[in-house]
């Protein structure tokens with residue numbers, strides 16, 4: 117079976133994982149998460165392109181350019197989850213199946229985090245399992261693509 121091409125997007129401040137609020141996000145670094153993602157992607161016959169950006173416009177451009185190039189998008193929009201109409205619109209307009217992930221459970225945190233602008237345009241959302249959210253999200257995304 118042909119390899120599934122997946123675009124993985126890490127949003128703002130996720131480059132600081134490991135040092136950033138470890139009581140919330142854990143001690144696993146982004147490099148370690150990416151290593152684990154690549155490991156399971158080999159088992160699941162997927163090819164990953166992984167990008168981290170602190171810039172909303174860059175994330176919008178990546179999503180827009182993913183049409184026709186990727187079978188799916190795995191995204192942790194981080195703080196843009198709660199603010200970005202632009203990222204939401206890009207996901208809608210590119211039509212590439214997207215799974216949203218979060219390390220923390222946003223509903224157990226401050227009220228301003230309780231609303232995601234991304235969830236209504238994502239195929240599904242996985243949150244609250246730390247670094248494991250990404251691995252579960254990748255598996256779920258690949259299952260979904262296989263079914264479609």
Ligand code: DQA
Pocket residue numbers: 128129130192193194195196197217218219220221222229
């Ligand atoms: C986050 C949750 C967001 O509210 C926050 O702004 C982040 C990380 C998470 O993975 O738990 O940067 O997306």
